[in-house]
Amino acid sequence: MANELAQDQSGGSPRRPNPGPAAAAIEVEDLRKSYGATEALKGISFQVEPGEIQALLGGNGCGKSTTIKILAGVVGGDAGRIRVGEKEIDARHVAPSQARALGLRFVHQQPAVFPMQSVAENIALGYEFPRGPLGTIRWRQVRKRAQEIADRFELDLDVTQPTATLRPANQAMVAIVRALQDLDELHRAVLVLDEPTAALPNEEVSTLLDAVKKYASQGLAVLFVTHRLEEVLEIAHSATVMRDGLITSVLGQDEITHDSLVEGIVGSTVDRTRSRQNRASLEGEPLVSVKGISGGRLSDVSFELRKGEIVGIAGLLGSGRSSLLRTLFGLTPWSEGEVVLDGESVRFGGPKEAIRSGIAYVPEDRAKDAVFNRMSVNENISMVTTGEYWRAGWMRGREEKRDTQGLMERFGIKAPGDAAAIGALSGGNQQKVMIVRWIRKPLKLLLLDEPTQGVDVGARTEIFDAINQAAAEGTSVLMVSSEYEELTLVCSRILVMRGGRLVSEVLDPSSDVLELERAVHRKGEGDEATND
Amino acid sequence: MRHRLVEIGEAYALVGLIGVMALFFSIYGPTADLFPTTSNLKVLVAQQAVIAVVAMAALVPLIAGEWELSVGANAGLSSIFVASALSGGMPVPLAIGVGLGIGLAVGVFNALIVTTLRVEAVIPTLGTATILTGIVTAKTGGLAIVSDIPTSVTDFGSGTWAGIPRTAVTMVAVALLVYYLLAYTPLGRYLYALGSNRSAATLVGINLRWTLFSSFVIAGVLAGFAGALQVARAGGGNPGVGESFTLPALAAAFLSAASIKPGRYNVGGTLVAIFFLAVLNNGLNLAGAPNYVSDLVNGSALIVGIGLSAVLGRRRATA
Numbered sequence: 001m002a003n004e005l006a007q008d009q010s011g012g013s014p015r016r017p018n019p020g021p022a023a024a025a026i027e028v029e030d031l032r033k034s035y036g037a038t039e040a041l042k043g044i045s046f047q048v049e050p051g052e053i054q055a056l057l058g059g060n061g062c063g064k065s066t067t068i069k070i071l072a073g074v075v076g077g078d079a080g081r082i083r084v085g086e087k088e089i090d091a092r093h094v095a096p097s098q099a100r101a102l103g104l105r106f107v108h109q110q111p112a113v114f115p116m117q118s119v120a121e122n123i124a125l126g127y128e129f130p131r132g133p134l135g136t137i138r139w140r141q142v143r144k145r146a147q148e149i150a151d152r153f154e155l156d157l158d159v160t161q162p163t164a165t166l167r168p169a170n171q172a173m174v175a176i177v178r179a180l181q182d183l184d185e186l187h188r189a190v191l192v193l194d195e196p197t198a199a200l201p202n203e204e205v206s207t208l209l210d211a212v213k214k215y216a217s218q219g220l221a222v223l224f225v226t227h228r229l230e231e232v233l234e235i236a237h238s239a240t241v242m243r244d245g246l247i248t249s250v251l252g253q254d255e256i257t258h259d260s261l262v263e264g265i266v267g268s269t270v271d272r273t274r275s276r277q278n279r280a281s282l283e284g285e286p287l288v289s290v291k292g293i294s295g296g297r298l299s300d301v302s303f304e305l306r307k308g309e310i311v312g313i314a315g316l317l318g319s320g321r322s323s324l325l326r327t328l329f330g331l332t333p334w335s336e337g338e339v340v341l342d343g344e345s346v347r348f349g350g351p352k353e354a355i356r357s358g359i360a361y362v363p364e365d366r367a368k369d370a371v372f373n374r375m376s377v378n379e380n381i382s383m384v385t386t387g388e389y390w391r392a393g394w395m396r397g398r399e400e401k402r403d404t405q406g407l408m409e410r411f412g413i414k415a416p417g418d419a420a421a422i423g424a425l426s427g428g429n430q431q432k433v434m435i436v437r438w439i440r441k442p443l444k445l446l447l448l449d450e451p452t453q454g455v456d457v458g459a460r461t462e463i464f465d466a467i468n469q470a471a472a473e474g475t476s477v478l479m480v481s482s483e484y485e486e487l488t489l490v491c492s493r494i495l496v497m498r499g500g501r502l503v504s505e506v507l508d509p510s511s512d513v514l515e516l517e518r519a520v521h522r523k524g525e526g527d528e529a530t531n532d
Numbered sequence: 533m534r535h536r537l538v539e540i541g542e543a544y545a546l547v548g549l550i551g552v553m554a555l556f557f558s559i560y561g562p563t564a565d566l567f568p569t570t571s572n573l574k575v576l577v578a579q580q581a582v583i584a585v586v587a588m589a590a591l592v593p594l595i596a597g598e599w600e601l602s603v604g605a606n607a608g609l610s611s612i613f614v615a616s617a618l619s620g621g622m623p624v625p626l627a628i629g630v631g632l633g634i635g636l637a638v639g640v641f642n643a644l645i646v647t648t649l650r651v652e653a654v655i656p657t658l659g660t661a662t663i664l665t666g667i668v669t670a671k672t673g674g675l676a677i678v679s680d681i682p683t684s685v686t687d688f689g690s691g692t693w694a695g696i697p698r699t700a701v702t703m704v705a706v707a708l709l710v711y712y713l714l715a716y717t718p719l720g721r722y723l724y725a726l727g728s729n730r731s732a733a734t735l736v737g738i739n740l741r742w743t744l745f746s747s748f749v750i751a752g753v754l755a756g757f758a759g760a761l762q763v764a765r766a767g768g769g770n771p772g773v774g775e776s777f778t779l780p781a782l783a784a785a786f787l788s789a790a791s792i793k794p795g796r797y798n799v800g801g802t803l804v805a806i807f808f809l810a811v812l813n814n815g816l817n818l819a820g821a822p823n824y825v826s827d828l829v830n831g832s833a834l835i836v837g838i839g840l841s842a843v844l845g846r847r848r849a850t851a
Contacts, residue, residue, distance in 0.1 A: 329735075355737040369735055372728040374795060374848045383725060383736045386718045395716045421848050437736070 024083070025050045025221030026104070026190045031080035031091055033066050040066040041077070042245040050187040053212065053222040055232040055256075058242035059265050059483070064225055067242075068194055072106050073099045085188060103189035105179040109198050113171050113178075115164035120146035122163050126178035153177045154214065169204035172196055173211055180215070187219025194225045198317060209235050227316055229261050229521045241265055262517045285343075287476045288445055290328070293337030297323040297500045300337070305445070305476040310467065312491035313480045314520050320500035321480045322364060325447040328478070329361040330354035342444055355384070358444035362434050362451060364480075370434045371422055378404045378418040381433050385441060403440075411436050412462045428459025432466060439470040446470055448479040452486060464490050484516045496520055539794075546791040546804050550811055557815035566818045574697055576814050578690075581699035582607070582762045584806045586781035587788075588710045588799070589754035593747040594785050595714065595797045596726040598646065598653035600748065603755045604781055605661035605668075606638045608774015610759025612668050612677065615769030619680040628760045635756015636749065638664065643748035647741045653748070661778070668771050678768030689764030699765055706754065711799040713750070723747055724796070779830050780809055786837030795848030797841065809833055 024047035033041040041063045048054045058064045070077040073094040080091035084102040099106075113122050123146040130141040146159040155173055163171055176191070183189045193212070197205045205228075213235055216222050226232060232239055239251040241264030249264035286304035293301050297320040305311055315321040326332050328339065330348025339346050341357055348354040351361070363369035372380050381404050382389065389396045404418045413432045415425050422430060431451065438446060451467070452460045467490065471477050481487050487494050494506040496519045504519050557567040566572055589603040610631040617627040638660065645656045691698050714720035722743045725733045734740055758777070763769055787808070788801030813826045 351735055352737045352739060361735060363735060369729075369731045372725050372732055374845055375724060375728050379721065379724070383721075383738075386721050390718050393716075395718070395721075397716075423848070 023085075024048065025052075025085070025188070026223075027083040028067075028071070028091075029081045029083070031067060031070060031082075032078045033063075033070060033075070034078055039245050041070075043080075044242070044245070044247050046240050046247065046250070048190060048221040048223055050219045050221050051216050052237045053216045053224055053235050055236035055239040056223055056225045056242070057227075057229075057232065057239060057261060057265060062242040062265075063245040064242050065194075068106070068192055068223075068225065070094065071099060071104060071192060072096060084190065103183065104192065105183070105189060106192045106194065107172075107175050107179050107196055109195040113163045113174050115171075116162060118160050119150070119157060119163055119166070119174055120159040122174055123149055123159070123178050123181060127181055149177060149181045153180065154211075167204060167207075168200050169207035172200060172204075172208050176211070180220075185219070186215060187221075190221045190223065191215070192223045192225070195227065196224075197226065197228060197231060205231065229258055232256060232261060233258070239264075258518065258521065262521065265517065287342055288478075289338075289340040291338045291340065293327065293334040293339065295335035295337075296327060296332045298327060298334065299500045301497075301500075301502050302337075303495055303502060303505075305478065307476060308471045308474050310471050310477040310479065310491050312487035312494035313478065313497055314484055314487055314494050314506075314516055315480075315497035316520060317482075319497040319520075321497050322449055323500070324497070325361060325449050325478065325480060328354070328445070329359060329447055331361075358442070359447065360384075360438035360443050360445070361447040362438065362449065364449035364453065366427070366431060366434060366453070371430060373421075373423055375422060376419050377408070377413070377415050377422055377425065377433060380422045381407060381437050381440075384437050407436050407440055411466050426459070428455040428463070431455050432459065432463060435463065435466055439466060439473075439475065442473060443470065443475040446475050446477045448477065450481055451479060452481070452483065460486075484520070488516065542794050543792055546787075546801075546808055550804070550808050553808075553811050553815060557811070557818070560815075560819070562820060563815055563818040567815060570695075572814070572818070574692070576810055577700045578697035578765065580806050580810045581697070581703035582758050582765055583777055583780050583784070584703045584803060585706050585754060585758035585761060586777045587784040587802050587806055588706055589751040589758065590781050590785040591788060591797055591799065591802050592710065592713075592723065592750045592754070593653060593744075594727075595720075596723045596744060596747045597730070598744065598747065599782075600642065600653055600657050600751050601778065601782070602638065602642060602657040602660035602664060603751055603758075604776070604778030605664035605774040606635055606752060606755035607758040607762060607777055608771070609638070609664045609668055610634045610756040611762040611766075611773060612671055612759075612769040612771060614760045614763045615677040615681065616671070618682060618685060618763065619677055619768075621680070624682060624685060628757075631760035631763075632753055632756045635752045635754070635759065637752070638755070639749040639752015642752065643745040646748060647745050665774065668774065672769070672771040674771055676768055676770045681763065681767050685764050686767040689761075689767060699761060702761060706757070707799050707803055710754070714799060719743065719746060727797075779834060780806075783830055783834040783837050784809065786841050787833060789841035789844055790837065795841075795844040805833075805837070 027047040029045045030043045031041050031045070032043050033039075044063070044067065046054070056064050056067070066075070069075045070080070070091055071082065071094070073096040076093050077091035082089050082091050082094065084104065087102055089098060089102070114125070117125075120143045124142045130138045130145070132138050143159055150157060150159055155170070155177055157166060157170060163174055166174065176193075176196070180186070180189070180191065197208060200208065209231060212222060212224070224231075224236060233256060236256060237253050239256050239261060240247055241249045241251070241261060243265065249260065251260055251264075285306075287307040288305040290301060290303050297318075301320075301324060303311075313321045313324065323332065327334050330350050330353055341359070346357055348357070354361070372383060378401060382400055389400045401418055407413070408415065408418065411432055413425075413436065414429050422433065425433070435448070435451065446467075448467070452463055455463065467477055467479070479487070479491065494516060495502050496504045496506065496516070498520070506516055506519060554567075557563045586603050586607050589607070590600055593600040613634055614627050614631040617630050618624070622630070642653065642657055642660055645651070646653050649656075688698050693701055714723065722733070722738050725736075725738055726740065726743055730740060762773060766773070784802050784805040785797065787805035788797050788799070789795055790801065791804045792798055792800035809830065813829055816825050816829070
């Protein structure tokens with residue numbers, strides 16, 4: 001039932017099952033967008049009615065961010081129409097001011113409030129500061145107006161407070177109210193919330209959701225982007241689910257269930273041509289034992305890795321999956337528990353010590369934490385091993401170059417040459433350099449955080465090959481990924497994290513991606529500790 | 533990928549420009565008789581030796597992403613104390629040791645501030661520079677120290693080896709040393725890594741604090757040595773000299789990214805930039821341009837230098 005509209009390549013418009021009598025607050029028709037050869041949006045259509053809270057869901061790279069960027073006028077679409085009320089605009093060139101004039105309002109993931117400034121200043125910053133004859137700001141008027149707005153939106157707070165002193169939900173509310181402040185008629189407006197709860201602790205989420213419900217009941221149309229399925233179940237009147245640039249299902253309120261959402265997000269077209277690591281072949285003692293470590297976001301995490309085993313970690317943003325990797329790499333200390341590496345209890349004061357013990361870490365944000373920009377492929381690939389070329393007071397440059405060229409060939413790194421700037425390489429080839437930098441010498445434990453993020457499909461396979469090579473040489477691999485299909489293709493088993501705990505373990509990942517997705521989203525014990 | 537010839541052209545554009553300027557000043561009426569003479573060229577080269585060593589001092593922390601503004605003042609302080617020690621009868625090697633020691637102490641001071649407080653160097657080293665200038669004035673009362681400098685020292689400063697000024701030979705030796713440090717030691721590689729991405733540097737196990745610390749200590753010692761060399765060049769210690777070093781030295785360090793290895797601060801580029809500025813200033817001076825013109829030239833060079841290094845660096849990031 002839910003999936004009947006899936007895979008509509010023609011770009012037809014899946015409609016809501018029961019379009020209400022009222023005219024749509026916003027109607028998007030046949031929206032298309034390509035980035036180079038990648039089609040991010042293959043023609044999607046949807047509408048939101050006044051007073052409706054519509055959830056927009058989908059995995060990474062499904063196209064929902066692109067959709068929102070086009071609506072906000074941040075990027076131009078390739079084709080499509082956007083109708084707001086009676087006005088229709090061409091999706092190819094939406095100006096941000098135009099979107100605003102039409103009554104479209106956006107609040108993004110990290111509520112962009114200025115923490116050191118008062119609520120009144122934050123609100124005025126989204127609109128204007130009333131000025132006196134000499135151009136000086138009339139502060140009394142700023143405060144008065146801000147208080148009126150806060151009252152109108154039933155935000156119970158003192159607008160002279162610094163925003164940082166508000167509870168997190170209220171800070172997010174200030175961002176929402178700031179976006180809505182100049183709208184006199186909510187039923188003519190559309191609020192787009194882009195993962196508004198991602199940065200909020202669990203106990204704050206319901207406060208925010210209640211407010212959103214309240215505004216919707218006054219006629220505001222809300223397009224609500226989220227990863228948290230419980231929120232969709234709680235507040236959405238309808239759900240639009242995207243995958244690979246298409247809308248895969250459009251669900252009415254009574255059709256929204258965990259399973260129908262997950263099915264829409266994951267789909268069922270999984271290519272299972274790759275051979276996964278055979279778990280039975282991994283004999284012997286565990287190489288890595290993590291025994292009940294707690295601290296930071298982690299609480300009581302225990303697991304073991306065998307030599308050469310590739311284990312996946314699945315979990316939502318803020319579930320503690322990245323924290324676990326960072327903790328094992330010595331970046332954040334743990335307060336309780338023990339880590340045993342190759343028979344020895346270890347504790348690291350920093351990455352340097354972790355590296356010395358044979359641990360490597362490939363961070364999630366390649367540009368920010370891994371790539372040495374303006375330096376060559378050669379320098380990037382030998383950054384960890386530089387010291388080994390330093391013999392008798394001299395860097396063995398020729399030897400280094402030869403090794404680099406060998407590695408480039410072995411791992412299929414495509415570059416104009418070893419002296420080319422790293423920035424000249426494609427994302428996938430840069431990522432290969434980041435991984436090969438470590439696996440070129442024997443390791444005990446390789447920690448990978450989203451190793452295929454921003455990498456095209458072809459390079460993905462080569463990255464998996466590189467990871468498999470490392471594992472075949474006896475390195476244990478712990479790999480975090482939001483792409484569950486990917487985990488099921490590479491890992492011998494998958495640990496599921498939620499709220500800083502390991503909540504389950506999928507021993508036979510080949511069975512079902514849906515099963516894994518359900519495990520990640522399932523509400524259960526461990527959730528109360530979520531303080532993302 | 534751009535054509536190889538274009539790359540070479542870019543790397544040596546400034547060198548070519550020096551040649552063009554030299555040629556111009558050799559045939560341009562007002563300077564044709566003065567510029568291409570051996571004595572003028574000797575002075576030109578010898579004069580740049582000290583500034584070049586100061587520029588090397590600024591270069592090392594600059595590569596790691598830190599702007600060291602006290603290298604000029606440090607060299608000035610060192611020159612005063614070396615001159616004073618020499619005129620007090622201290623043996624030459626010991627006096628040079630005094631200069632190096634002062635440079636080292638200032639370098640450690642800067643290094644401690646930057647690594648323990650974890651601040652960017654630009655403002656604290658401006659503070660250091662001001663403090664050092666104050667110490668110089670306190671020590672000299674604003675008067676130059678020129679008496680009783682041993683002739684062995686002044687001979688070194690004005691003499692030549694095979695027609696090449698000895699100070700220039702010294703400069704080349706220092707440049708080779710710094711080149712070795714940057715290109716043939718892991719420390720050099722780590723300095724570039726710090727200048728590129730500190731977060732990534734930490735995550736590949738580079739010791740951030742130690743690397744930064746070293747860069748300031750090296751800068752300090754080089755500046756101290758530049759001070760001793762200045763005494764030999766000038767035959768004494770002049771309290772105003774430190775300030776006059778700062779700007780051209782920094783300008784040359786920034787401009788170094790515009791030649792030899794475009795997009796990257798480097799030793800060869802620093803020397804090219806030094807002589808680019810020297811030929812330009814020297815020619816203008818001989819042509820009868822007023823003294824303030826050199827300020828205009830050096831100031832512009834600093835702006836052009838930082839602009840070019842930013843633009844070329846960005847391009848190197850993607851091409």
